[in-house]
Amino acid sequence: MVIKIDQVLPVLIHNDAIGDEVRNLRDILKKLGYNSNIYTRVTTEETISYTYLDKSIERIIIYHYSTWDETIEYILKLPCKKIFVYHNITPHYFYNDCNINTASALKKAREKLPELRDKFDFVITKSNYSAQELIENGYKNVYILPYVIDFNRYRIKYSEIPVPKNIKYKILYVGRVAPHKKVDELIKIFYFYCKNISTNSFLSIVGDYTDVEPYNKKLRRMISYLKLENVFFAGNSDLKTVSAYYNWADIFVIMSRHEGFCIPIVESMYFGLPVIAYNSSAIPETLGGTGILINNNNYPEIAEIIKECIDNKELKNKIINKQKERLKDFSYTKTTETFKNYIEKIIKL
Template sequence: MFERIDQMLAGFSEGDAITSEAQNLRQIFKRWGIASDIFVDTRHVSAGLLPECRPLEEHRGNKASLLIHHYSIGSPAVEAFLRSSSRKVLHYHNVTPAHFFAGFDDRIARELEDARGALANVIPRVDAMWAVSRFNAAELESLGAREVAVFPLQFSGSEMSDPPSDVILGKFSVPMTNILFVGRIVPNKRVEDLMQAYCWYHRTINRQSRLILVGSDRSAPAYFVMLRMLAGEWCIPNVCFERYVNFRDLPTYYRIADVFATASRHEGFCRPLIEAMSFDVPVVANRAGGIPEALGSAGIMYEDASPAELAVLLDRVVTDRGLRSEVIESQRRRMAEIAGRNAEAELRSLVERLA
């Protein structure tokens, strides 16, 4: 086994799926008695997490250590990773296709394009490749990668156990049907498609309803502004733009939700689906990217639904007791599968192959 196993990330922030995964892995490594640190570009670290990570330039590698890079965008972490003399693992979380950001943030679009282009150079220089889904693994294989191991994001549920927030419960105390979306407010999530479906739902099916959008707008401010403008232009009431939510408050939104919906067109895995299922919130999701792997046979997935069709589907999940019960039962089976997974044994096997 290695004398130390470190990780490198482009950023480090509360509520971020990659950050959470890196923290989980570090905890496992330390439980094995192996020294482990997380190295990050400190320009992109939440203030509250600064004590938990170290600057990239402090990393010192050697052949007796392993370095895991969580790859999702181009950053100084990539070059620091490649320079290291440690054994290297590329842990691929997916790079969002640049065309989604074109016109909203051309700088981010270029960074995404560069990150995808750089993969062909990174792949031959690593000792192993892991991906959080088979969908992601297939992307690496299309670039010539061989023997990509699939190691899905871990989920225990313990991180979602904070008590309800009285402030949030009070804010949404008026009884209404709550349609919830959780995720970064970025173009590939196609939040506008969900808003159009909600518009149909609210105007023609259920006026006592809300669309609650939870997620940071920092990655694509121009896209967020467009969504706010569309809500006004379409005269859609009760669209609640909650923006970034403290991770301790997030469980409250799941507790008040009647249905979780996402119209996302591109996902490497989509952790919020797992979070919603853990609270028995029925999930309705566009069949895209790694979403089918996250859901398994649970929830409801759709393809090519019009706004009106998606609105009717949401209504059925909310009002049809038989269907709702079937969906929740399928999700409980999926959560039992996730709970029964021995991720630590999987991880040990992957690491031991490199030792």
């Protein structure tokens, strides 16, 4: 009999770290010979309503946890083996001023975390940083599986992107435009870059901002107040467009204060971009001793570091070469084999 291994989460989003991970794991499970579907509360053409999870059907459920949602209450009642995949929870206070519903769900997810420790048969998370959080909340036998990334997916024809020609310094940010990502600080850094170093510079911000409109408006006001012209918000972009921006850029910069892993760092490694990142949460772990970590908010100084990483070819190549070595730790072969081993382990439980 074919073993059924299904995944459950609130919603499956396009161009999203968790959404892409769920699709990748589904495809791997099918290649391994398992029957696998995706169940959500908000259904799409790719998913089935979680209410169709039949108690009478024997299966293993993989639940992806990053916020509180009614789906988890439902699956906990099902008499089957369950895997808890912890993607970490953004601190709710970042959203208090821009999306109270999101803030409430995040707060509840964090509060409920200790209660879930004995509800699952197997626990997986994405970094040692996140594993430590679980251990502090009483979880035992926590296993680590970095995000499964098939780098072949980036070998595609890139989209045309709206960036000016003949720009000397091309700075990139990829990720959600959300308060904890501190895009406002990146804009301030870019202001000093233009003021002190070169106006022949361009900042591309690639990522979704639809559910944090007050924060988005704050960023636009800041750009207007600082009289910055060479800043572009690309919005939620497909893989061809995101890849085009990585291929266009000279450097990747992120000032985020909370990351459970940070896939754009790994993508930047793949595209050969030096990474400058704020030293917070799982970021130093994902970098693994590569890139450049920032420990302060000295925006003029960070601007100078960006310039040095672009102009100093010896330094740039050294950073890129170290990042390429680190990238091997996230190879599709390695992460897929780890996932396969975990699945075999839970089947034997």
